[in-house]
Amino acid sequence: MTQAASQAPLEAPSKERLRLWLQLLKTTRAIESQLRENLRREFNTTLPRFDVMAALSRFDDGLKMSEISGALRVSNGNVTGIVDRLAEDGLLVRVSVPGDRRAHRVRMTQKGREEFARQAAAHEAWISEFLGQFDAAEARAIAAEFNIEESADAS
Amino acid sequence: MTQAASQAPLEAPSKERLRLWLQLLKTTRAIESQLRENLRREFNTTLPRFDVMAALSRFDDGLKMSEISGALRVSNGNVTGIVDRLAEDGLLVRVSVPGDRRAHRVRMTQKGREEFARQAAAHEAWISEFLGQFDAAEARAIAAEFNIEESADAS
Numbered sequence: 682m683t684q685a686a687s688q689a690p691l692e693a694p695s696k697e698r699l700r701l702w703l704q705l706l707k708t709t710r711a712i713e714s715q716l717r718e719n720l721r722r723e724f725n726t727t728l729p730r731f732d733v734m735a736a737l738s739r740f741d742d743g744l745k746m747s748e749i750s751g752a753l754r755v756s757n758g759n760v761t762g763i764v765d766r767l768a769e770d771g772l773l774v775r776v777s778v779p780g781d782r783r784a785h786r787v788r789m790t791q792k793g794r795e796e797f798a799r800q801a802a803a804h805e806a807w808i809s810e811f812l813g814q815f816d817a818a819e820a821r822a823i824a825a826e827f828n829i830e831e832s833a834d835a836s
Numbered sequence: 837m838t839q840a841a842s843q844a845p846l847e848a849p850s851k852e853r854l855r856l857w858l859q860l861l862k863t864t865r866a867i868e869s870q871l872r873e874n875l876r877r878e879f880n881t882t883l884p885r886f887d888v889m890a891a892l893s894r895f896d897d898g899l900k901m902s903e904i905s906g907a908l909r910v911s912n913g914n915v916t917g918i919v920d921r922l923a924e925d926g927l928l929v930r931v932s933v934p935g936d937r938r939a940h941r942v943r944m945t946q947k948g949r950e951e952f953a954r955q956a957a958a959h960e961a962w963i964s965e966f967l968g969q970f971d972a973a974e975a976r977a978i979a980a981e982f983n984i985e986e987s988a989d990a991s
Contacts, residue, residue, distance in 0.1 A: 695964035697975035702867070702963045704979040709864050712857070808857045809850035814981060820852035823978060824859040826969060 712811045719807055724800050729753070731804065733763050734789070734797040737773060743788030772796055867966045874962055879955050884908070886959065888918050889944070889952040892928060898943030927951055 691697060713728070720726050736752035737744060744752065750760045764787055767773045772793035778784040789797065812820065846852060868883070875881050891907035892899060899907065905915050919942055922928045927948035933939040944952065967975065 691972045691976060694970075694972040694975065695960050697972040697979070698964045698967040698970060699960050701967060701970065701975040701979040704982050705860065705864055708982045709860055805850050805854050809853045812853040812856060814984060815849075815853060815856065817846045817849040817852040819981075820849065820856040821846060823981075824852070824856040826974075826978075827859050827863045829969060 712808070715811065716804070716807060719803070720800070723803060724796075726800065729759070729763050730767060731800060733760065733767065734772065734793065734800065737787060737789045738794070738797050738801070741788075743776060743786035745784065745786055749787060767793070867963070870966065871959070871962060874958070875955070878958060879951075881955065884914075884918050885922060886955060888915065888922065889927065889948065889955065892942060892944045893949070893952050893956070896943075898931060898941035900939065900941055904942060922948070 717728050720728060720731055732753050733749055736749050739752075746760060746764070749764070753760065764773065764775075768775065771790060773787055773789050775785045776788055778786055815823065872883050875883060875886055887908050888904055891904050894907075901915060901919070904919070908915070919928065919930075923930065926945060928942055928944050930940045931943055933941055970978065
């Protein structure tokens, strides 16, 4: 906590929570902006492309297009275009679903897995730097406090 | 902190920070989504409209269009359209700048100030409910921890 923050008299809870909210918005937007810049500079890729790869990386059997959309943290609607470009780059492939000629699944290639492993390691290191003011225990504790659903389940 | 969170062994700081980051994204997006819904239902308005009004509310003399864009937390480029609609609703007016026939400032009307006061009070109450797990001191402390610039200045 800063000296300034600890010395100023506390305002009503609703005012302090409103300031926390505005600070959270500022922080998440600054980090996202820096992530976009780093992904572009280091990997010539974008945050939506990274997010699609991250979703696919968790499923060895691949995902349907609708499942990719559902797994994305930004639903920008253009999953088809992103998947097309990643396929052109050889990072993923579309595979047909046995017994359903109209359905396809999307799966990472070996090249895609290797490329995403590099991107994910860099992404984790960047985030660790951006949030470097929190040690492991603090990061865990604050994440748990924001996780209302889990807190409710555990109480 | 939840029981589950406190009992599981801590992972490397970079892993815990990455989880904190994903939790922050989830929390801010869930709150923004609820804000959009509440603004629509209670005030028949949108988050960008609210943001423009919030920016104008801090300047009795009004703002230039470029200053409104700079003050918005979401720069969605369509400030002109938003201002047009708010003017049609009688919530703000364009006023000319003495000595510069091409320049305009945008200023809230009395009706706009009264409407925004209602919206801002509701907004603060909603945020206070969404972040109700933090008392005033916790909200202050966590906001200060996220405010890296201020922390650096104060150290």
